[in-house]
Amino acid sequence: MEMFYYLVFGGLGAVVAALELSKTSKDRTNTSSAFNSFKNNYLLVYSLMMAGDWLQGPYVYYLYRQYGFGKGDIGQLFIAGFGSSMLFGTIVGSLADKQGRKRACVTYCIAYILSCITKHSPQYKILMLGRVLGGIATSLLFSAFESWLVAEHNKRGFEQQWLSITFSKAVFLGNGLVAIVAGLFGNLLVDTLSLGPVAPFDAASCFLAIGMAIILSSWTENYGDPSESKDLLTQFKGAAVAIASDEKIALLGAIQSLFEGSMYTFVFLWTPALSPNEEEIPHGFIFATFMLASMLGSSLASRLMARSSARVESYMQIVFAVSAASLLLPIVSNFLVTPSKVKSRSISLTGCIQLLGFCVFEACVGIFWPSIMKMRSQYIPEESRSTIMNFFRIPLNIFVCIVLYNVDAFPITIMFGMCSIFLFVACFLQRRLMVISDKPKTVDWASSKEKDTEAEPLNI
Template sequence: MNGVIYPLFVVLCIIAAVLQQKTSRTNLELAARSNPDFVNFQRRFFVVYFAALFSDWLQGPYVYRLYATYGFESGTIAILYIIGFAASALFGTFTGPLADRFGRKRLCLLFCLLYSICCLTKLSANFYMLAFGRILGGISTSILFSSFESWYIYEHVQHYDFPQEWIMGTFSKTTFWNGFLAIMAGIAANATAEWMNFGPVGPFLLAIPILALCAVLILKNWDENQGNEKGEFSRQCMGGLNRILQEEKILLLGFVQSIFESVMYIFVFLWTPTLDVYSTLLPLGIIFSCFMVCIMIGSSLYELIVSTGKYTSEHTLTWCLIMSGVSMFISFIFAKETEENTMLFIIPLVGFLILEVAVGMYYPGIGFLRSQEVPEAYRAAIMNWFRVPLNVITCGGLLWLQGDKSHKIRSVYFACVVLCLIGLLAKQKFSALRRQAGIIASSPSKQNILPTDD
């Protein structure tokens, strides 16, 4: 089996490198790089955001093993995971209004502080201390995936007035390098825990100085920006929700986002037990790296596709939902309790790789559509409201898998197929409303994207 996995990883890396080289020569990328102010601004964002993402990825590989080392059983560990998702759903709705009112820069600094405390709680084997850490982690995750993007879009559009089409390029790069960071973080986490003998707590301790560096870079390089800084906090919270409920396009976009990302998070919990049926000797670390390389491939494909001018972010979002549905259907067919032919693992693995390519295409596409549809005054608040159904669906899937999981995994995969179909219908309705409103998703080749002297 290693004779299949390792060559597959090498092939995927070659494909990712070739595609990334091609994206560097697109008209969109060449135009953006010709503007030194934009390049400097983009770098200021990347250096901070990548540090934050790297600190987040460092903690992923050893969370489960750390809890197991402390003597917790799988059911208790699942409860700790659920606490994190529930905290993100509950408290995450408040982080958006706080960012819009008090400043996105301040909330990003708060992320660094809370996530550092979350890492420190991993030094304790006490359940309640670990649960407290999961709550802080849930809040931090909500900030990471809302306030950083909100800060960037405000600066890009409101402060510098760069062409909006360049946002696609930034998000595509973010997704590509996010995959690379995940691979590097996995290696660093393994080195800290195993090679340096710090154990499962090592990666969490390593994340703390990275978060401190992130905070220093924010203080040094970022200006403050805000959404709706007027009005009461409760009104700000409900203002974002009201905009979602009153504007059908925003509601549908958030619905599609919640569906796709819930399927993605459920997959994170299911891919290992699905493949373990075929063999417990599979190199899971290399398989995880294959997933990350596929995300990089997907982000490059997105940039190449939209740069042709024939397709838009709406088209790629449709393809992402179709690809994820196909992936989940393959998983539904091949997720079995026992399997005598161990080499058949390659079929569900290919399905998982398809999903990860879709993830790589999804993030820059959904980010650009949010930049067009979500109003600036409530941006962070609305983005956190989007995450509420995502966390509810994910928690529901985890609760369903409690106990004897062998006969339940296939039902969860089938539910994911249904979710993808529902998401596809919602996406088609979203596109129809945009056409009725006369909105055409920007295509770089149809826009004047070359910088001017102005």
């Protein structure tokens, strides 16, 4: 394997270790033993769920190529996943609020296990079914678990600030350490043990089954809207009204869609970007390197959120600007160095520059997740949390589907350019969110005074 890969991985590992070991009392928060037990249970389950997801990530594109499908056909399979997430995501989110978040989390495990099983078939229709199931599961992963956590945290009376600890730890472990181990484990299964590209999907099924067993045995049920009389259409309308009537929620949804849309497009593009002439690259090891960079970002986020002087709404502007600049590197490097059309045995200078830029982007992803979770816990109403969170994913999935549908029509540099533009837009929207984030206090004071004035004749 290229020495460059080891140097990048080792350098990132050293920085993460230094950050974690250098934490002071200012970077830590004292919590109760009851909260620690609750937090550790959730982190165990979340880590298992993310292990099931991350084991598949590096090998989805590769598996489809092994089955003989071209980039266009693979793009359609990805579209099926994002399309099903868009079509069914809001429905399953509303069902989670109404029927229970614990049930929704169990449903995620079942749907994703079935999706993994379909990977054994080279038939296009069965793989398409697997993508549909995977899209439904993804909607639940990024809404039901967080909704259950926030509701259960509040129900047990823990301090609101402690949510940030769970969020940052979840990203550090689930989106960092577990993802690194999953990438290396997948590389072991596929390359070292030569079990084939479907082996990681079988391993993912095992982790999902273990996590489901823990959920069934240790989690209690909680709900969003306590009204049993509300049907799905009423829940949709309520969520839509909440988004339309509160600019902060609308801005948060737009920011999330722009960033995640760019992130998921990057997931599809990084493999062909680093192997433009279909060079053999260590997918699992590179993926583990990206996750180590994400781990670095989550470590920085935990420090920032532990200090009251650092506002999430403020520092996220910088994060979006840096992430936009990092995805411009493939364009800049291809402009400065003419891309080779010959298959190379080693990574090129352009590839090195791009890999470093991608690591910076992944570090921004690591900061984004706990930060957006904290903002969602502040701005989204509890009664329709899962529904609203899946509403946010509708424009995200539309954007990704459009990009993937036209994946053969535009060069990769154009795709990265579009992602960079969207991230710059997210930066400006984050600026707007910061400006209006303090306004509710003034508005609430004025409205309450108006109500008091209206009520005065009744008290005479």
